[in-house]
Each structure stands twice: as structure tokens, then as C-alpha cells.
Amino acid sequence: MRPLIFLFSISVLFIACTEEKEHIAPAINDRDSVSMMTTYGVNTLISDSGMMKYRIITERWEVNTIKSPSRWEFMKGIFLQQYDKTFHVEACITADTAWYYDQLRLWHLRGRVRVRNVNGLFFTSEELYWDGMRHELYSNCFSRVVTPERTLQGTYFRSDEQMRHYIVTNSKGSFQSEDVEKKPEENKPNTPATPADTTKTAPPRQPASRHAATTQPQP
Numbered sequence: 001m002r003p004l005i006f007l008f009s010i011s012v013l014f015i016a017c018t019e020e021k022e023h024i025a026p027a028i029n030d031r032d033s034v035s036m037m038t039t040y041g042v043n044t045l046i047s048d049s050g051m052m053k054y055r056i057i058t059e060r061w062e063v064n065t066i067k068s069p070s071r072w073e074f075m076k077g078i079f080l081q082q083y084d085k086t087f088h089v090e091a092c093i094t095a096d097t098a099w100y101y102d103q104l105r106l107w108h109l110r111g112r113v114r115v116r117n118v119n120g121l122f123f124t125s126e127e128l129y130w131d132g133m134r135h136e137l138y139s140n141c142f143s144r145v146v147t148p149e150r151t152l153q154g155t156y157f158r159s160d161e162q163m164r165h166y167i168v169t170n171s172k173g174s175f176q177s178e179d180v181e182k183k184p185e186e187n188k189p190n191t192p193a194t195p196a197d198t199t200k201t202a203p204p205r206q207p208a209s210r211h212a213a214t215t216q217p218q219p
Contacts (some may be wrong), residue, residue, distance in 0.1 A: 105132030
């Protein structure tokens with residue numbers, strides 16, 4: 001029996017060794033979140049309605065149309081320039097991470113967000129949304145706005161796209177004195193003087209009596 005068992009073991013081992021097995025990963029289906037395009041070292045211009053509106057500089061740019069909503073992903077940081085109709089720079093934006101939801105026309109910037117525009121405004125925060133549908137920017141994180149005239153900081157920020165009109169709530173900051181108060185003469189109505197005002201003089205002072213000078217003042 002021992003020789004038979006030995007031969008049977010050898011035959012089973014031989015069959016097992018000669019049997020081929022393929023090591024193949026499962027197929028990728030449509031529900032997987034694989035980027036349709038990944039580009040490195042990007043420096044490109046983006047047009048809007050036939051006009052050059054933006055310049056994007058980034059180390060890595062991914063386009064994903066499978067995720068809902070579809071998006072562009074900038075996981076290695078982004079530098080964004082915005083142009084006006086004459087192709088002059090209106091604003092510069094930088095962030096550590098960014099997502100652009102193309103169907104919603106919504107930018108989501110995260111991590112050391114910096115915005116500087118041609119009016120001298122400098123904005124800093126850890127998060128900023130740019131809604132292209134409503135043409136506004138907003139942030140629910142602590143934000144700081146510095147202009148040549150004032151400095152503001154607060155936990156909520158909302159502005160138009162050009163950052164000319166903005167609000168900062170729950171804020172504190174420093175202002176120039178002209179922003180909060182005016183000189184007394186500026187508060188008076190600007191009315192011309194009448195002839196009576198120009199001719200009227202104060203009555204002459206009467207000399208104090210000797211008795212009044214020697215009396216004690218009343219408390």
C-alpha cells in the first residue's frame with residue numbers, strides 16, 4: 001500500500017504544478033472613479049464664450065466625468081489668473097487644492113487660498129467658493145481682507161466676482177478715522193450765511209460789581 005500511496009501523491013503534485021492560473025485584476029466598470037484624463041505640468045489658457053478668461057498653471061490636472069457631479073481636480077495646487085476683455089490681468093488666485101465642477105460652474109479652493117486683484121485688495125482664507133452661475137465668491141471659514149484703506153477679518157465672507165463690493169460678518173479690524181466719523185464742520189449743513197449773520201455782533205461785557213468779586217462762589 002505504501003508504494004501506491006506514494007505514487008498517488010506524486011501524481012496529484014504533478015497535476016497541481018502543471019495547472020496554469022492567471023492573475024488578472026477585475027475589470028474596470030463604468031461606476032469606478034477613474035479619471036478620464038491626467039495631465040502633468042500644465043500651463044494653459046481657458047476660454048469662456050469665445051474669449052480668453054483664465055490661465056491655469058498646475059503640477060497635476062485630472063478630469064473626471066464619472067463622479068457625480070463631474071469635476072476637474074487639482075490635487076497638487078493651482079495658480080489661476082483671470083483676464084478682462086482687453087486681456088489684462090484682473091486677479092490672481094492660488095490654493096493648495098482645488099476642484100472645479102464644470103456642470104455647476106463652481107470652484108472650490110482649499111488650503112492657503114490667496115486672492116489679489118487690480119484694486120489692491122488682498123484676500124486670505126483656508127477655503128473659498130467661486131460660483132460662476134451667481135457671479136459671486138463666498139467663504140464660511142475665517143477670512144482676512146486687506147485693502148489700501150482698511151483691514152477686515154471675520155468668519156463669513158461674500159463678494160462679487162471683482163471683489164469691489166463685499167461683506168464680512170462677525171468681524172473685527174482697523175479703519176481710517178474718516179470711515180467712521182467726520183469732523184464737526186463736515187456735519188453742519190452747507191447753507192450760505194445770511195446778512196443778519198454777518199452783521200450781528202456780540203453784546204459788550206458788563207464789568208463785574210465790587211460786591212460780586214468779594215462774595216464766595218456758591219457750590
